[in-house]
Amino acid sequence: xxxxxxxxxxxxxxxxxxxxxxxxxxxxxxxxxxxxxxxxxxxxxxxxxxxxxxxxxxxxxxxxxxxxxxxxxxxxxxxxxxxxxxxxxxxxxxxxxxxxxxxxxxxxxxxxxxxxxxxxxxxxxxxxxxxxxxxxxxxxxxxxxxxxxxxxxxxxxxxxxxxxxxxxxxxxxxxxxxxxxxxxxxxxxxxxxxxxxxxxxxxxxxxxxxxxxxxxxxxxxxxxxxxxxxxxxxxxxxxxxxxxxxxxxxxxxxxxxxxxxxxxxxxxxxxxxxxxxxxxxxxxxxxxxxxxxxxxxxxxxxxxxxxxxxxxxxxxxxxxxxxxxx
Amino acid sequence: xxxxxxxxxxxxxxxxxxxxxxxxxxxxxxxxxxxxxxxxxxxxxxxxxxxxxxxxxxxxxxxxxxxxxxxxxxxxxxxxxxxxxxxxxxxxxxxxxxxxxxxxxxxxxxxxxxxxxxxxxxxxxxxxxxxxxxxxxxxxxxxxxxxxxxxxxxxxxxxxxxxxxxxxxxxxxxxxxxxxxxxxxxxxxxxxxxxxxxxxxxxxxxxxxxxxxxxxxxxxxxxxxxxxxxxxxxxxxxxxxxxxxxxxxxxxxxxxxxxxxxxxxxxxxxxxxxxxxxxxxxxxxxxxxxxxxxxxxxxxxxxxxxxxxxxxxxxxxxxxxxxxxxxxxxxxxxxxxxxxxxxxxxxxxxxxxxxxxxxxxxxxxxxxxxxxxxxxxxxx
Numbered sequence: 001x002x003x004x005x006x007x008x009x010x011x012x013x014x015x016x017x018x019x020x021x022x023x024x025x026x027x028x029x030x031x032x033x034x035x036x037x038x039x040x041x042x043x044x045x046x047x048x049x050x051x052x053x054x055x056x057x058x059x060x061x062x063x064x065x066x067x068x069x070x071x072x073x074x075x076x077x078x079x080x081x082x083x084x085x086x087x088x089x090x091x092x093x094x095x096x097x098x099x100x101x102x103x104x105x106x107x108x109x110x111x112x113x114x115x116x117x118x119x120x121x122x123x124x125x126x127x128x129x130x131x132x133x134x135x136x137x138x139x140x141x142x143x144x145x146x147x148x149x150x151x152x153x154x155x156x157x158x159x160x161x162x163x164x165x166x167x168x169x170x171x172x173x174x175x176x177x178x179x180x181x182x183x184x185x186x187x188x189x190x191x192x193x194x195x196x197x198x199x200x201x202x203x204x205x206x207x208x209x210x211x212x213x214x215x216x217x218x219x220x221x222x223x224x225x226x227x228x229x230x231x232x233x234x235x236x237x238x239x240x241x242x243x244x245x246x247x248x249x250x251x252x253x254x255x256x257x258x259x260x261x262x263x264x265x266x267x268x269x270x271x272x273x274x275x276x277x278x279x280x281x282x283x284x285x286x287x288x289x290x291x292x293x294x295x296x297x298x299x300x301x302x303x304x305x306x307x308x309x310x311x312x313x314x315x316x317x318x319x320x321x322x323x324x325x326x
Numbered sequence: 327x328x329x330x331x332x333x334x335x336x337x338x339x340x341x342x343x344x345x346x347x348x349x350x351x352x353x354x355x356x357x358x359x360x361x362x363x364x365x366x367x368x369x370x371x372x373x374x375x376x377x378x379x380x381x382x383x384x385x386x387x388x389x390x391x392x393x394x395x396x397x398x399x400x401x402x403x404x405x406x407x408x409x410x411x412x413x414x415x416x417x418x419x420x421x422x423x424x425x426x427x428x429x430x431x432x433x434x435x436x437x438x439x440x441x442x443x444x445x446x447x448x449x450x451x452x453x454x455x456x457x458x459x460x461x462x463x464x465x466x467x468x469x470x471x472x473x474x475x476x477x478x479x480x481x482x483x484x485x486x487x488x489x490x491x492x493x494x495x496x497x498x499x500x501x502x503x504x505x506x507x508x509x510x511x512x513x514x515x516x517x518x519x520x521x522x523x524x525x526x527x528x529x530x531x532x533x534x535x536x537x538x539x540x541x542x543x544x545x546x547x548x549x550x551x552x553x554x555x556x557x558x559x560x561x562x563x564x565x566x567x568x569x570x571x572x573x574x575x576x577x578x579x580x581x582x583x584x585x586x587x588x589x590x591x592x593x594x595x596x597x598x599x600x601x602x603x604x605x606x607x608x609x610x611x612x613x614x615x616x617x618x619x620x621x622x623x624x625x626x627x628x629x630x631x632x633x634x635x636x637x638x639x640x641x642x643x644x645x646x647x648x649x650x651x652x653x654x655x656x657x658x659x660x661x662x663x664x665x666x667x668x669x670x671x672x673x674x675x676x677x678x679x680x681x682x683x684x685x686x687x688x689x690x691x692x693x694x695x696x697x698x699x700x701x702x703x704x705x706x
Contacts, residue, residue: 014533015536018536019541026553027549027553142682142686142687144682145639146642151676151679154673157670158670161670260540264544267545282548283645285552286645301545302540
């Protein structure tokens with residue numbers, strides 16, 4: 001398994017380098033350079049400007065600038081955000097963590113919704129329950145996640161007005177967050193996370209449920225499941241051990257490819273729920289042309305996605321022993 | 327002596343062979359849901375084409391003296407409240423009053439009635455940018471400019487939301503589809519090139535596809551959007567978003583095309599074409615790519631909903647269409663204005679979202695119908 005993982009890791013390095021090259025190239029296309037907004041800022045002195053210009057090597061040709069930028073990033077220096085007057089990494093790291101919480105939470109809910117529904121649909125194929133689930137999911141496929149979120153907010157607000165229940169729908173923490181004990185703080189964040197995560201999970205679940213149902217149906221007809229039944233294993237073992245484990249292989253292999261979409265999907269809900277994640281900050285960064293911030297976010301999420309890909313490879317190796325040999 | 331004209335032998339009625347498309351079409355016609363989806367889409371596009379005629383107001387008309395910010399929808403009455411008899415449809419004019427308890431401007435219907443006329447003269451427009459007109463399907467005429475029909479209510483600047491929604495359909499319905507078409511062409515071209523030339527071209531293109539897939543699409547779009555200035559020309563902004571959507575989406579198709587082309591390249595008909603002296607371009611376009619027609623039609627129709635959703639999302643985030651143009655997603659962003667707690671006071675701003683859902687559903691039904699129609703295993 002180790003050589004397999006190493007091989008995948010080595011393979012991902014060129015992708016990462018090329019991605020950084022693309023990001024750098026796009027930023028080069030942007031009008032002006034990193035310092036254009038800074039030059040307009042009266043708070044930045046000309047000595048500082050000169051120092052920045054030297055640091056980023058803006059007087060040198062583009063390929064040298066790229067190497068310098070890459071070199072600085074390896075040392076953990078992502079440049080300076082002009083809007084916040086702070087190193088980029090300090091600003092974006094908490095945001096990235098927040099987004100990751102939401103993404104992980106929604107991923108967990110996503111699978112815990114899609115897997116049971118998909119398996120149920122395959123086991124009780126064409127039953128009224130299966131048909132009802134299919135219709136509802138088909139309908140949900142048409143909803144953009146942010147629209148679903150707005151509708152949910154509308155109904156929660158109505159519910160709140162009617163019953164006076166305190167259902168948190170915005171932000172990540174309550175007002176009295178700092179006064180809460182550590183456990184209470186965790187619970188508070190969890191309470192804020194659950195609704196956006198659930199909305200995202202539900203609006204995405206339709207696709208995966210269909211795939212799982214189709215896979216299950218296909219595997220259920222295969223010879224080895226019939227053999228397992230013939231030798232007298234219980235229905236539960238036949239479904240979960242023999243069918244399900246084989247049916248989810250393509251899905252596990254696809255988790256890595258799912259992550260970019262997940263991070264993007266989280267972004268929309270962050271905006272709707274005013275959650276302090278990556279995307280709201282990125283959107284303001286566009287307005288202020290804070291290019292280092294945008295580049296930093298994009299590079300770090302790309303790195304994280306590649307890490308996610310490796311994790312999904314490990315998962316695949318755990319579920320499918322054949323991978324280790326190959 | 328008479329000669330008889332020999333009777334013409336009746337044409338042998340050979341069984342007409344059906345083309346692949348003929349079979350698919352007859353299969354498609356059996357699928358009722360897909361037909362409904364297709365019909366509704368035709369209806370939607372007609373609506374979008376004649377948007378200026380159907381909308382009672384101009385795209386960006388609002389009064390600076392009579393501010394109608396978030397005007398509630400005006401119900402249309404057809405019965406006279408006094409006599410109870412049928413009359414010409416009318417709406418009440420709404421007046422505003424500051425509620426001294428909540429300090430919120432409240433809209434209340436007044437006694438003034440505004441009759442609704444059909445086929446009124448109003449704002450000038452051009453259908454397709456060519457045919458000028460002033461006729462509108464319905465409206466209250468020019469007698470009392472402060473008395474208007476707000477079928478879906480008003481939006482943040484007091485413009486008629488129904489008008490905006492209908493106009494927005496022009497953008498929402500075309501950008502997603504256009505982006506899919508362009509990205510399909512790019513995907514075909516890149517995939518075919520990678521397979522045909524192999525070697526460095528193949529490595530470069532496939533690496534590029536990998537990189538595009540590795541960066542989260544939303545962030546890539548935001549990054550690419552930041553290349554363009556904020557105060558961009560509204561028309562140019564539409565082309566920009568079209569281009570960006572097309573640019574990020576071609577990777578998956580290019581991979582599949584490459585795989586298919588690689589296997590086709592080795593087949594006899596390609597060698598035959600080469601032996602006959604056909605050029606690279608001809609072999610690619612006339613001999614190799616047509617083997618993928620079915621696959622492309624099906625993926626095309628199934629990926630349109632995704633693009634419409636993505637476009638609406640971008641407009642919702644404010645990186646899509648720019649004022650005065652707007653798409654359904656952009657209209658939804660008004661639900662966010664002034665903090666989401668105020669959404670309960672103006673639920674009608676959510677209406678454009680249902681247009682997105684409806685369109686996406688129609689495309690899904692159509693796409694599923696096409697997929698089944700081309701799938702030999704699902705023939706009836």
